[in-house]
Amino acid sequence: MVETNQRSAWRGWFDNPVNNQAMRFGNLQSWASELGTNIRNLYVYVHGVCVQICGSLAVCLSVCDWSLRHNLLPDVVLERIPLFDQMIVNSYQIGDGIKAHVDLARFADGIAVVSLGCPCDMQFTRTLPATESDGPHTHTGRAEGQPSDPPRLHSHRVNGVPLGSVRQSLSDKQMSTDTTASIDDSTGACTSSGTESVVMRLCPGDLLILSEDARYTWAHGIDRVTEGHRISLTLRSVKTDSRTLTCPSE
Ligand SMILES: O=C(O)CCC(=O)C(=O)O
Numbered sequence: 001m002v003e004t005n006q007r008s009a010w011r012g013w014f015d016n017p018v019n020n021q022a023m024r025f026g027n028l029q030s031w032a033s034e035l036g037t038n039i040r041n042l043y044v045y046v047h048g049v050c051v052q053i054c055g056s057l058a059v060c061l062s063v064c065d066w067s068l069r070h071n072l073l074p075d076v077v078l079e080r081i082p083l084f085d086q087m088i089v090n091s092y093q094i095g096d097g098i099k100a101h102v103d104l105a106r107f108a109d110g111i112a113v114v115s116l117g118c119p120c121d122m123q124f125t126r127t128l129p130a131t132e133s134d135g136p137h138t139h140t141g142r143a144e145g146q147p148s149d150p151p152r153l154h155s156h157r158v159n160g161v162p163l164g165s166v167r168q169s170l171s172d173k174q175m176s177t178d179t180t181a182s183i184d185d186s187t188g189a190c191t192s193s194g195t196e197s198v199v200m201r202l203c204p205g206d207l208l209i210l211s212e213d214a215r216y217t218w219a220h221g222i223d224r225v226t227e228g229h230r231i232s233l234t235l236r237s238v239k240t241d242s243r244t245l246t247c248p249s250e
């Protein structure tokens, strides 16, 4: 449903391949606000393993059927009204990508990206400290590279949840409440040349949430889309102190 509505929402915007990005600030279209509401209400269950300790020995190891419920966004972000007030729609033709970046600091924590159309691989690279990087707005076609010399770090868990589990199919009619996500540590985590990186396949209907560590200390980018037309919706919130646009000449 979301995909059908949204496709008609941007019909004609990208007919000319020169146009590959559309932005909206302030009040979002009703379907985009509804998407934000659905994201606010989403949570995942993380299944656990229980180790029972007796003295200094682990005497029993059992896989439990209890689950930990995680909201997709931190509480402080979920309290925000509206949750999102800025949207970018990116259109990628074959060969297009987006340079590895950390989203600009003027956007608050808690960013949601919905993937539609053809799948692609998104690369995550750990980079510290979080910087006001070039940002995504250099979306001019092919990605040009990765941040130079990112620090070496070790964890591929984000907010305690492996990156690969923070995906939720929006085509799932149950999306508002009883959603589940499996923990999958085999999401392509790899280490090369001392750089920690993770590749995540983004399929149509996937929702990617970037918050806290994932939002501030991992760069994300797409080398190039290889299979066909892809559309992404990025929902963000402009920080209160960044809402006034100033003209450099003033
Ligand atoms: O197209 C995407 O999946 C990511 C877009 C993005 O990172 C951005 O607009 O900041």
Ligand SMILES: [Fe+2]
Residues within 6 Å of the ligand: 101, 102, 103, 136, 220
């Ligand atoms: Fe981004």
